[in-house]
Amino acid sequence: MVASVLRVLRLAHVGVALLGGQQPAASVVVRVPATSNPYLAGMPAGTKSTYGDKAPEQSPVLVELSLTNAAAVIVTASGAINHLPGCPPTCDPPKGSAIARHQNGAEHGISDVAAPMNSLLGVFLGDDRPDRSRAPRALNFGQIGTQFLSISPQLKQVFFLGSGATRAGIPQRFMVPKGASRLFLGTMDGFEWNNNTGFFSVAVTIERTDVSSGLFSVDSTVYFAKFACMPNRSRCTPEREIVEERGDKQYHIVLPSQSEWGASIANPAEARVIIRAPSGTVCLGPDSCSGPQGTGKPAAADFVAPGKGVGALVSKTTGGRTYFSVNDRSGTAFQKHEGYFEFEVIVR
Incomplete structure (x- = not known):
């Protein structure tokens, strides 16, 4: 049995009609160096990763926005990076290039991922160190694709952000998982982030639920429904x-x-x-x-x-x-x- 979080007033804004108000979204612009290794997210200074990477030198960027009552994250990313020295002139935009995987797989309790090389990535964490619990399964964006309108990653599950929009220019929404208190931004590489070059400029907006609308007569904005997952399904x-x-x-x-x-x-x-x-x-x-x-x-x-x-x-x-x-x-x-x-x- 698994617990599925039922966020009663969660607003996804994906083209359906909505009722009730919404708290003002919070926004910030952050600089994400190409050296931002997502596998050092939430780890203390001195923690090592692949080929000489360590915290805080190659740590990913913590988005300094509260995730309290957060429903979704929207990003607008620009800039260019390379997973090697030499950017500029040889660089990729936030959507990246060919699909690649992390050479070491899951690390420090953070999931493996298959995503476009040099792309912008995100990972949600709770309050605990990620290495104190098992890593979730990997997301494979070679199979999922990058043109989704919304996606619901788990805690500690690395996910593709890209430019934050589809090829048609439609904003993508990244749903905030239950228990998330921190969002880190990093870049896609197979190993050795410390020799990467370039950076992304990322505008991050948090969409929040309206917990004061009174639309539902309840004592909490979070409900739990337990159900069995079918066997033999990934x-x-x-x-x-x-x-x-x-x-x-x-x-x-x-x-x-x-x-x-x-x-x-x-x-x-x-x-x-x-x-x-x-x-x-x-x-x-x-x-x-x-x-x-x-x-x-x-x-x-x-x-x-x-x-x-x-x-x-x-x-x-x-x-x-x-x-x-x-x-x-x-x-x-x-x-x-x-x-x-x-x-x-x-x-x-």
Whole structure:
């Protein structure tokens, strides 16, 4: 069993209608040297990494913003670096170049990662030293891709930030995991960050939940729902959907990726439904993972919601009920899915 955090007022701002207010976002601009080794995040002075790297000389950059009530991080990055001496003139922008891996894999309790070489990376930590607990699994951005609209990394799980936007210029959102109190920024290299050259300039914005809106009659902004993950899946995939009523016409839903129109709520008047604070990651296959807005590709006619985003969270209202699903080809394709979406629903 695993605990899934249900952040009642979490605002993802990924193109769905929202209700209630929002606390002002906090922003800061930081300079990230090419020598910023993410595997030294949260480690004390003198800690060593690969090929002569050590803290604090090659430590990543701590973003000096509070993550209290943080829902998501947005970045805008510029500049250029190289994992070798010689930048300029030979440099890569924040999106990096070819996919590479960390030579030592997970280190100091921080996950391995496969990401574009020379790209901008991030890692969330809690209050504890990262080496005092096991590293999470690696994210492989060669499979996930870099054109997602949102992603939900775990604590201590290194993730790709890039420029902070898709090729179409759509801002990407990096969801803040439960327990995160620190965000570090680093760069992608295989080993030996100490001879890297160049730097990135990164504007970081924290989107926060509005804990004073009173939209839900609750004592806390955080809820926990326990569910079993299906066996033989690399990504936690709940065995069944969870629909919880939070108030009058207000619901929290956990939608497993393999559930075709499996989660539903009563809507006898077939009124307008608003989806709020969607989060999570769903994989339709090993090379097709996305957040609730999907991969950005329009779905074909044989999908459950033709024309909507492939892999997106979609809904339909019929027969006095509103149903929710991941957007894929109807039928057996759903059996191979991994992951889940969590979101709030309000019936107007």
